[in-house]
Amino acid sequence: MTHLTYIIPAYALAVVMILAYAISARARMERARKRLAAIDPRARDSSARDTKGPHRG
Amino acid sequence: MAAPNLHRFANPGQFLRLSGWLLPWLAIGGTVLTAVGLGWGLFLSPADWQQGDSVRIIYIHVPAAMLASAGYFGLAVCAVLSFVWRHPLADLAAVEIGPVGAGATALCLATGSLWGKPMWGAWWVWDARLTSMLVLLFLYLGHIALIRAFDNPERGYRAAAILALIGAADLPVIKFSVDWWNTLHQPATFKFTSAPTMYQGMVWPLLISVAGFSFGFGAIVTARLRAAVMERRIRGLMMARAQEAA
Amino acid sequence: MTRKPLSRKHRRLLILGACTLCLAGAVGLALSALSDNVTFFVSPSEIATKAPAPGRSFRMGGLVETGSVVKTQSDGKAGARFRITDGTAGVNVNFAGILPDLFREGQGVVALGTMRPDGSFLASEVLAKHDETYMPKEVAEALKKNGTWNPADGKPAKPGG
Numbered sequence: 001m002t003h004l005t006y007i008i009p010a011y012a013l014a015v016v017m018i019l020a021y022a023i024s025a026r027a028r029m030e031r032a033r034k035r036l037a038a039i040d041p042r043a044r045d046s047s048a049r050d051t052k053g054p055h056r057g
Numbered sequence: 058m059a060a061p062n063l064h065r066f067a068n069p070g071q072f073l074r075l076s077g078w079l080l081p082w083l084a085i086g087g088t089v090l091t092a093v094g095l096g097w098g099l100f101l102s103p104a105d106w107q108q109g110d111s112v113r114i115i116y117i118h119v120p121a122a123m124l125a126s127a128g129y130f131g132l133a134v135c136a137v138l139s140f141v142w143r144h145p146l147a148d149l150a151a152v153e154i155g156p157v158g159a160g161a162t163a164l165c166l167a168t169g170s171l172w173g174k175p176m177w178g179a180w181w182v183w184d185a186r187l188t189s190m191l192v193l194l195f196l197y198l199g200h201i202a203l204i205r206a207f208d209n210p211e212r213g214y215r216a217a218a219i220l221a222l223i224g225a226a227d228l229p230v231i232k233f234s235v236d237w238w239n240t241l242h243q244p245a246t247f248k249f250t251s252a253p254t255m256y257q258g259m260v261w262p263l264l265i266s267v268a269g270f271s272f273g274f275g276a277i278v279t280a281r282l283r284a285a286v287m288e289r290r291i292r293g294l295m296m297a298r299a300q301e302a303a
Numbered sequence: 304m305t306r307k308p309l310s311r312k313h314r315r316l317l318i319l320g321a322c323t324l325c326l327a328g329a330v331g332l333a334l335s336a337l338s339d340n341v342t343f344f345v346s347p348s349e350i351a352t353k354a355p356a357p358g359r360s361f362r363m364g365g366l367v368e369t370g371s372v373v374k375t376q377s378d379g380k381a382g383a384r385f386r387i388t389d390g391t392a393g394v395n396v397n398f399a400g401i402l403p404d405l406f407r408e409g410q411g412v413v414a415l416g417t418m419r420p421d422g423s424f425l426a427s428e429v430l431a432k433h434d435e436t437y438m439p440k441e442v443a444e445a446l447k448k449n450g451t452w453n454p455a456d457g458k459p460a461k462p463g464g
């Protein structure tokens with residue numbers, strides 16, 4: 001493959017950025033859900049039901 | 058004019074239910090389509106007759122560019138919803154779209170640079186397309202800063218909405234810069250008026266990658282917005298408790 | 304006249320629409336006024352009709368005329384002499400430096416430099432410009448063979464080129 005010195009950084013940057021955004025979004029959502037479930041009795045029967053999170057966030 | 062009852066979606070409980078159902082689909086769609094699009098583009102699609110393998114950067118560059126513009130368009134839509142209908146979720150959405158759109162813009166500029174160096178012979182040139190895209194990045198950064206700049210969040214929302222609407226003028230400039238002026242950047246691959254001048258075996262991975270990035274963008278923004286709605290509810294509950302205790 | 308007063312929401316919508324129109328007009332006017340500066344390069348025929356001041360640096364773009372490229376050596380530095388054409392006019396270009404990978408006869412290029420008194424162009428930087436036609440080499444060669452190749456797309460690369 002030609003131009004690998006340009007292709008590899010481009011793809012690596014894309015993968016790293018996508019993962020960073022996805023993982024941080026998911027972690028923030030999980031954190032908020034746990035805190036909310038701990039203090040809000042309403043959350044237990046509405047939003048906290050979907051305990052399976054996204055596969056990617 | 059009978060405005061649709063947008064406040065139906067302003068109910069945070071309803072939003073959490075709807076987005077909770079939507080999010081897994083967006084996330085799965087985004088992961089699968091992005092993996093297929095990029096894998097196909099990197100390993101299976103043919104090299105270009107004149108650019109060699111460097112053309113494979115297009116499978117990241119074009120989706121990132123489209124989402125950079127689409128994200129800012131989203132900010133402008135949020136601004137209108139916020140101004141005219143005072144929709145509370147629109148302001149929260151604007152806060153969450155900004156950083157994701159800025160990331161897409163940065164990715165577009167970085168991959169463009171990595172593509173421009175071997176093909177054009179320069180990392181960067183000040184032509185109309187590249188410059189207007191850099192302006193978009195600064196508009197995003199300004200929006201991110203402005204919406205968080207005030208102690209009273211409402212004032213930040215107002216100021217950022219104004220910036221979003223003014224900045225939206227950059228979007229047609231980005232889109233049509235390659236047609237209006239002589240630029241080093243080539244014209245668009247996907248046009249409104251004619252079929253893409255691109256070989257089928259390259260169009261498909263590009264379309265799949267665009268779809269994957271779009272789903273992924275939607276999933277990330279939705280997840281952030283869900284978190285923001287829950288965080289706001291947490292703050293509300295904490296405040297109510299503090300007042301009860303006082 | 305008994306007109307119903309506008310609701311607050313409709314008034315906001317109206318104000319927003321008016322502001323958007325004004326802004327669009329202002330941006331449009333500014334861009335059309337700036338268009339000379341926004342343009343990244345000028346073509347050889349534009350130079351023929353409106354000669355730039357000598358010594359002023361600018362960018363010139365066009366196609367590398369087929370058969371015009373001569374590789375040069377001056378002071379041990381590689382360079383090239385070629386002609387940039389837009390189909391109606393052409394300008395001779397002298398360049399000392401490394402040409403981009405895509406540089407070849409028939410290819411679009413943009414050169415930065417100045418006009419010299421003899422009407423030639425002294426380039427300090429040459430960038431390659433490609434179009435939005437993307438296809439594998441086999442397809443390019445097949446198109447060329449059955450005569451449906453669009454010459455505006457340049458020449459298919461030689462193997463390994």
